[in-house]
Amino acid sequence: MLAGVKTLKQLFQRYRRPGNYFFASIFLLFSLALLSQLTSEAQWIASTNWSSQPALWPAIALVGMTVFAALNWISAVVSPRIEGRWVEVSFWLKAFEFVLWFMVYVVAVPLAGYLPSTVIFAIFLSLRMGYTTPKMLTAAGVTGVAVVLIFKTFLQVKVPGGQFYELFPDTMRAFMLTNF
């Protein structure tokens, strides 16, 4: 396989994949939209040296980004089309389902508590992913508990205690709020 790689260029070449043209177009439009906002979203102050201008680096970044995005788009346009563009785009869109579940989990943690939310999230996602055997579901639950024990109980990372724990009796409530 590597015998075919004779130059540095070949080594670093990343071949195009389906969806390249779509992404190049979206990124160019995004760059142009940001560039059009340059004068209103970053200030050029008359009494200030050019190197300290608030708008200097956004301008450098956006002009550079737009120029390279345009060149990238042109190279996508002149390249032969690769079949499977919309199949690829649908693959990207499928990921939004997991964004949704992730954000539900984020919102649930301060309400239901870190431990219950994590265990439920792990088991729910396992079921959603097609792992229905008791072995895999147990593994998911154990993983959830282990993550909470390592990060919250031992490393004491900053994750707020859940409002749900307020329903517990006094002694247990403090324990749950601190450790889980």
Next chain:
Amino acid sequence: MADLIAAAGLLARLDVLIALLIGSIGGVIIGAIPGVGAAVAIAILLPATFSLEPLVGLTMLLGIYGSSMYGGSIPAILINTPGTAVNALTTYDGYPMTKAGQARRAISIAYSASFYGGVFGIICLILLSPVLAWIAPQFGSREIFLAALLGIILVVLAHRGQIFAAGMLAFFGIFLSTVGLEPIRYTQRFTFGQTWLSGGFDLIVVVLGLFAISQAFFLLVDKDNSPKAQPLTGSLFSGLKELFGYKRVASAASGFGVVMGMIPGVGEFTAQFMSYTYAQKTSKTPELFGKGSPEGLIASEAANNAVPPAAMIPLLALGIPGEALTAMMLAVFYIHNVIPGPQLFQSDISFVYALYFAMLLLNVIVLIFLLSSTNLLTKIIQIPTRFLGIVILILSFVGVYSLRNSTVDCAIASAFGILGLILKRLNLPIVPIVLGMVLGGIMETKLRSAMARVKTPLDFIDRPIAAILFGLIILVIALHIRTLVNEHRNREPDADHELHDSQQR
């Protein structure tokens, strides 16, 4: 000498040693699982180290950084799937050896070469320290600006065949570093009147999104897979003996790793390519390369393991990260209020030496662990990929949410997760965004302070180091143009290959 003793004293603490043990063994395990990798692990663990002391937190992450490539060679050799992106080249000679019934020999050689490369890199780092301590203070604002600019140019040019996309993403990274309240006039930049944008984009949130959450999405949406690796039988010590037969290749490969690791924006791929080409050209059996050559395996593994210590050179001496992992390490340094750069070498050299010793120690720990536990790791490789995606998503939550308990941060990280997923699917590089973000911020600050003493444009390069750096920038661009012209003249049909499918891992 007193500094060295003080450094050993810093390390001789139970908490530091435990952190090193967890980091190095954890790094090997993480590296061995295809689909995770050091970047994901460091991104997730970053916030967990905030509450630890600087040396404890840094040694843990350093452990992961330095050891993941060891683990990555196991699936590369046994199942033709690199554990981390930089083990891609290892598959070329490692897997054919497995097919020929020499899996144990290949694994043993890979460990030995990795150990050789890692230790070689650290020895170079230790030997270079006095030079660095002398040269680093001569880097003022303009030199650091030019070095950061050189880093950005190199990271773009290093992505040959995708330079436009890499340039676009590097500038996007620079743009991200400018969003929010700017520190001089306190004006808002690209916040669109939204208060949640005033603080700008946090590097850790972006990194977690681009590396960890994107990987979780990638694994969750893709087909489920559970790689199977055969267990190994017999001792793994034989490779150490065999390596001595190839001392020249191992030393040259480690040398390439050190030199390429020191240059920001270049890194493991170039080092591996150069060492592999050198090994093939000087070998008595060049026809075996790609078909199970031990020399090819040594060239690949020694080179990639020599890079992490060398990549610490620009990071520690100048505060300039050369690739994504050192950019993350920089974030850790800042959070622990340890500012890498010329002052660190002058004021706290024993801390720097302690980090070197930690790296040396981690190589020994990892080698001992691997020689005794490889079969355990072959079982870990078999975790189903979608289940791995669930675990990464749960761990990413801790990483992002524990920063400031912000739902908005989680939403931003998810958005970068989608962007990272698209880039991985398109085989486009993520590193330019991260380096653009870090180096963009450095360039803005350093240009501003440098210009205070510059009257004419030539003043900017009137000091020797600034002039050399400027010369290097011109040279790099000129060489690139020359290469493009030559390649255009001798236009050869491009042979497609899958080398950089490793972007997806």
